[in-house]
Amino acid sequence: MIKLLIPTDFSTNALNAISYALQLFKNQQCAIFLMHAFYDEIHEAEIPLSEKVKTEVKEMIENRSVEQLEHSLALIKKNFSNPNHSFRIICENNKLIDEADRIVNDHNIDLLVMGTKGKTNNRKLTFGSNTLKVLKYVKCPVLAVPENYKYSEPKRFLFPTNFLVPYKLRELKLLGLITNEHDAFINLFNVSTAENFSSRELKNQDFIKNGIDSKKINITRIKSRNVLEAIFNAIEKDKADVLVMVNTKHSFLEDILFKSNIDELSLNVKVPFLALQNMNRN
Secondary structure, three states: OEEEEEEOOOOHHHHHHHHHHHHHOOOOOEEEEEEEEOHHHHOOOOOOOOHHHHHHHHHHHHHHHHHHHHHHHHHHHHHOOOOOEEEEEEEEOOOHHHHHHHHHHHHOOOEEEEEOOOOOOOOOOOOOHHHHHHHHHOOOOEEEEOOOOOOOOOOEEEEEOOOOOOOOHHHHHHHHHHHHHOOOEEEEEEEEOOOOOOHHHHHHHHHHHHHHOOOOEEEEEEEOOOHHHHHHHHHHHHOOOEEEEEOOOOOHHHHHHHOOOHHHHOOOOOOOEEEEOOOOOO
16 A cells, blocks of 8 residues: 655645646555644744734634645545545644654655645745755655646656665655556666766666666666756656656755755756655665
8 A cells, every 4th residue: 555645735736736646546555644734824923922822823723724624635535536545634733844754754654745836935936945845854755746737647757867876675666666557668867977887887777677677667878067957858858747856865856955056946847756765764
């Protein structure tokens, strides 16, 4: 059984991400945790609140949030009725990252799915602040679905990698499960200035291919110093349906998330973005 965590702020983008996830895993047995964390809503007031008022505000927001979660779940069951899927709603006075990490650890979540933006984010940026925090810090794979992206069965996955580390088998198996379910093609895409692969890179290639366990894997190497430009060009050329990257030391994604100005870079991804976290998990 696949365990999915789907945070929601009840925005259109969040509902769109839910729709994408339910269709992507429609043939899989899934336990789906629909979660709303409302700590920031209580503490967003610009003036100090007394403890009595804070308690009243908390109760009001919690009651409203539970109602919204129940309404969202009713819509899901109406529009995406599926005997393969079971649901649980979670509403907590906690910060999104902390609550997501708690649920990931307590329930051994396989994948977190969310929209690239929330209802309050800058329209000019590809990723909202909460999504960026989740991509950076939550200890499980994250699938970020762009605003207004409509589901179509994914057939082409672009997986940029430098082949410097072998990655974790659990996450490669998750990618294999998704791609094999949809009979999809995977392009392991390498950007380098070197002519040939090193013995270490070749060894890690074999590990990655064996971990994914798909007959539809191709390896492409592009000579370039501009990794981002090469990736975006490959997305267009391949007509990729999903971009896959790994957030680990010395990876392309680490360079983007931690060593660059993400607002300026914008990481302008127009297709769903699967970030594997490469952490030790059972």
